[in-house]
Amino acid sequence: MEIVKVEKLTKKYLKESVLKALSFSVEKGLISGIIGPNGAGKSTLLKIMAGMEFPDGGNIFIAGKRVKNFAERKAYVSYMPENMNLYPDYYVYEFLDFFHRAIGFSDEELLNALSLKDSYDKKIKFLSKGWNQRLKLYTALSLKKPIVILDEPFDGFDPLQMVEIMDTIRSKNRAGTTFILSIHQLADAEKICDYYILLDRGNLVAKGTIDELSESFSVREKNLENIFFKALQR
Numbered sequence: 001m002e003i004v005k006v007e008k009l010t011k012k013y014l015k016e017s018v019l020k021a022l023s024f025s026v027e028k029g030l031i032s033g034i035i036g037p038n039g040a041g042k043s044t045l046l047k048i049m050a051g052m053e054f055p056d057g058g059n060i061f062i063a064g065k066r067v068k069n070f071a072e073r074k075a076y077v078s079y080m081p082e083n084m085n086l087y088p089d090y091y092v093y094e095f096l097d098f099f100h101r102a103i104g105f106s107d108e109e110l111l112n113a114l115s116l117k118d119s120y121d122k123k124i125k126f127l128s129k130g131w132n133q134r135l136k137l138y139t140a141l142s143l144k145k146p147i148v149i150l151d152e153p154f155d156g157f158d159p160l161q162m163v164e165i166m167d168t169i170r171s172k173n174r175a176g177t178t179f180i181l182s183i184h185q186l187a188d189a190e191k192i193c194d195y196y197i198l199l200d201r202g203n204l205v206a207k208g209t210i211d212e213l214s215e216s217f218s219v220r221e222k223n224l225e226n227i228f229f230k231a232l233q234r
């Protein structure tokens with residue numbers, strides 16, 4: 001059952017086409033990965049899906065309803081951008097207190113899963129990239145929306161931390177959350193995604209599960225990197 005449908009989505013910056021009539025669907029309950037080389041249009045696509053930018057053409061449907069702006073999406077979607085400027089001079093506990101007051105609750109289970117209490121006494125501007133990512137993830141995951149859009153959520157984590165963060169995302173996914181992730185590391189995408197949407201220079205190049213893509217591109221080994229390079233050579 002599809003929960004998001006993108007229909008002929010286009011976007012230009014000045015005269016450059018960044019997204020070129022993209023059409024695809026995202027199935028409810030899956031972790032879908034938006035993959036592609038730098039400049040493919042991944043971040044722009046996610047911003048539009050989250051309602052943070054407007055397309056020049058096309059439509060987005062969520063749960064069967066056409067949505068046009070952020071106000072119409074906020075009941076369904078939470079979003080973590082690749083670059084998010086939190087309050088740099090706040091201590092982590094101060095920011096979280098402010099955030100919890102704004103949304104009306106705190107998610108103690110998620111705070112513990114992301115180990116954020118270990119950084120309570122640090123100012124946000126002094127956090128490492130990994131800890132900053134944890135704080136950004138918390139703001140997206142704690143809102144308990146049915147769809148969570150994450151732009152490069154794994155940047156800044158070492159391999160052991162990556163396992164922890166992926167486990168947190170999988171746990172939310174098992175509880176019913178649909179995820180749409182932009183990931184530039186194909187090995188990371190292969191570890192967590194159920195479905196893939198491959199972009200190149202604003203075009204939709206391929207979409208499907210790893211099995212479907214392997215068959216489509218005649219790749220014997222079900223390896224996302226091999227599929228990726230074959231798809232871009234077409």
